[in-house]
Amino acid sequence: MKKLALATVSILGTCLLSTYANSASFDCNKAATWVEKTVCDSPELSKLDDAMAKKYKINLGAAPDYEDSKAFKDRFIANQRTWLTFQRNTCKSEECLIREYKEYIEEQSNYGVAWNFSDELSPSDLPSKSAFGKFSQTSQISIYNSGTQRWEDTGEAKNTVSIHSVANKPYLSIIDGVLIFTNAHTCDLGESKAIWSENHWVVNDDQPDKTAELRFYPALYKGKTQLLLRDMDDQYRRLHCGMRGYFDGTVLKREVD
Template sequence: MRTLCTLALITLFSALASTTQAASFDCSKAAKPVERMICDTGNLSTLDEQLAGAYKAMMKAASPATGTDTSELLKSSQQRWLRTTRDACKTVQCLENAYVGRIAFLVQWNEDAPANSKIDGKLDGNYEFSHDMEFANGTHSTVQDCLNIKSTGNAQAQVKTILVQSNGHNCSLNGKFALAGNVYSYLPGKGENDIQNCQIKLTVKQHQLVLSATGEGCSSHCGARASFANGASFLRTDKAKRACVAD
């Protein structure tokens, strides 16, 4: 059903295409060859408008009910797509394919992965998300949140994550998670590094992994200026070569 809905939306976007020049940007200021191609081709111009609308809608809905804000991840993904996919096209057909594929991606952004998709083991590996950090002294630096998943059998996995938050403070966890459907849930042990009174979940969505947490222990475990309560998100395609390593 989800696939049929996505295909229907793509068909609708294509059907709306016309010769009207309706690019989402000012064509009088188009500098890149790919931008001029979009402005000169009615179908591409309309697809660009449709993609801009889909992106705006997803950015608005990028904070799910858990409170975890995924807008920075989506923004980073969109900028990368523009740079490495759209701007790399040399033909109208290439751009049409790129736009239709990206619109489908955006439509699915907040959709959960199917609960029966047998994700156990398929997500094993390392993930990173780079983001800008402003420190108390006014300086900026690019930092990386990281996530490592390793299945251990019986629908469980060892999950390690290090989140870099306010002023560079880290919040880290290395513990067992149980998988049910498309959600990994933290199983706190009794060790000093286990987080108590904090319900942590890793939700597997169509294109992202969303780490969220609730409970009073989520804010106290990492000390000042860092908390699992803030959540985190990772693009499923952002695989890294190395596992999480503390600085």
């Protein structure tokens, strides 16, 4: 009887030491943020988080074995940090987290994620004031010189995106901007209507044979509100900017906080 009692105590002790029954890629007993606690509380999210971590580790270990491999790994780690900051950690619902994890793991977009009943959103569901404004980034422009067969720096250019509020409709915005790329190729975003979708603005341009979706994720990063651009499946720039315009993953800083 004593042995049985000791075994029972041991099992109970183990259960008490582990608050969460689900397994994630991190120690759930040290979960501090809402996102971490939600991941640990949900069996589905715990499995997705573990799958995300495994994929990240495999891809990081598959860095090319040459002299720039360190630079490759540094960029890969920075991209992971960007995904966590702007996409995963800005979610406020399980549905949002599931979408972000699945898109990361499956490397395919889940379209149509905008709110269906925007007029019924609560204040906590709406974008904050920092999700509006002018965002910009200064970048170096290079042009290929066919004579010397080299890329030559031609100076700096300022990429800008402005997100304007719409009166009496806080879930809507008008987004415009101009982005400049390699070979001084310019992409004008025009004036596009955007809908707030849990943690980002989304601009949809559905075509008969494809979906072009451009997302704008605002987040506090390094003490300043910044904006991540995500060109889902690389379709928006193909449709509007040509093959030379590439801006997926671009991060712009809000000019006035």
